[in-house]
Amino acid sequence: MKLKKIITPVLCATLFATALPAAETNEAKPSKKSVITAMRVANDYFMNKWSDPGQVIPYPSRKKNYEANLWTRGYYFEGLMDLYEVDPQQRYLDYAIEWGNKHNWGLRGTKNGVLPRNADNLCAGQTYIYLYQLDPKKPEKYITAIRSAIDSMMATDKIDDWSWIDAVQMAMPIFAQMGNLTGNKAYYDRAYDMYMFTKTKHGDNGLYNPKDSLWWRDADFDPPYKEPNGEDCYWSRGNGWIVVAMARMLDLLPEDEKHRKEYETMLVSMCKALKPLQREDGFWNVSLHDPSNYGGKELSGTAMFIYGMAYGVNHGLLDAAEFSPVIYKAWNAMVKDCLHPNGFLGYVQGTGKEPKEAQPVTYDREPDFDDFGLGAFLMAGSEITKMK
Structure with a gap:
């Protein structure tokens, strides 16, 4: 999330309808126009469906409602802000600001004034901070809660919070943002210490397996746990969270920050491990090392x-000739096979922690939360538009 426009917090009343682009084929480079069009179609569907960004999210099977500042929605807004960077429409900012206002810029999980440590409940803070930095008036209310939550964590020596790998993306970039806001490098150091605990300490010997350059989702999947084919269990989206976190950290941190090399190495190692696991149709299976365990798009x-x-x-860490065909093949496949004409995204696995969750994953099935998959789609498309 770079910074571009000045905020004028007036909500646009009308969302633009956009024609669905023709899908590209195979590894052909999609045009920037077609990528942005696909993102608009998907995002307009969502913004029309959830015209009130503060509306609670019903979950009938659990007989409860979720506040709309939970992690799934927080991740969507990360993607929306990335879309704004390449398609700077004021209505995207207005929608995000209304979302923050509807929640009083607070954090889910706050109880009796005690702010959360749980990474999922911190995720919304990434967009709160982004909007604060973007607004020339710097409204302190945008970041009061998230700053206090992170500072309360900094006031302790506890670094074992992130016991599941999703948490690394939910919370780690916030520490980088706080370091940038304050100039205090201690935030960078704390992010690194917490990440390294997850990498090397949680579970038996950490949740990262250097042999395969992939991560177990949490200690439940450490060896001797195996997939049906006898391989280690590497959940696709779980590893995706780490990939996203590494890119986010590199995008946020100063060029001379001492821990950058770790994040660069991790991103490159994981991408190289993931490349040969891509399916012929462009997707990755939910189980990275066992395509027979709920395999599919x-x-x-x-x-x-x-x-x-x-x-x-885009940042010279990966060879363009080697990775561009992989990227384009996957993007074209998502547009062709997942994006409905009305903007609904199919083939999104619902929430969970392993391949068997929220199955079957199909073209028409709506996941339990329809926002985080869109956030991932918007982030991917936005970064692809920057490719030369």
């Missing part, structure tokens, strides 16, 4: 992987 992990790959290509 899946958008969220696929979009996260090509976001990281596109970032790597």
Whole structure:
């Protein structure tokens, strides 16, 4: 999320209808116009469906409603802000600001004034901080809660919070944002310490397997846990969260920040490990090392992987000749096979922690939350538009 426009917080009353682009084929480079058109179609569908960004999200099977500042919606707004960077329409900012206002710029999980540490509940803060930095008036209300939550974590020595790998993306970039806001490098150091605990300490010997350059989702999937074919269980979207987090950190941190090399190495290693696992149709399976375990097209992990790959290509970390065909093949497949004419995105695995969750994943099935898959799609497309 770079910074471009000045905010004028007036909500646009009408969302633009956009024609669905013709899908590209195979590894052909999609035009920037077609990528932006696809993102607009998907995003307009969502913004029309959720015209009130503060509306609670019903979850009938659990007989409860979720506040719309939970992690799934927070991740969507990360993607929306990336879309804004390449398609700077004021209505995207207005929608994000209304979302923040509807929640009083607060964090889900706050109880009796006690702010959360849980990474999922911090995720909304990434967009809060982005909007604060973008607004020349710097409304302190945008960041009061997220700053206090992070500072309360900094006031302790606890670094073992991120016991599941999704958490690395939900919260780690916020520490980089806070370091940038304040100039205090301690935030960068704390992010690194917490990440390294997840990498090397959680579970038996950390959640990262250097042999395969992939991550177990949490300690439940450490060896001796195996997939049906005897391989380690590497969940697609779980690894996608790490890929996204590495790219986000590299985008946020100063060029001379001492921990950058770790994040660069991790991003490159993972992308190289993921490349040969791409399916012939352009997608990745939900189980990266066992295509027979609920194999099939899946958008969220696929979009996260090509976001990281596109970032790597755009910043000289990955060879364009080697990775561009992988990226284009996946993007074209998502547009062709997932994007409905009305903007609905199919083949999104619902929430969970492993391949068997929220199955079957199909073209028509709506996931339990329809926002995080769109966030991944918008982030991937936005980064692809920057490719030369």
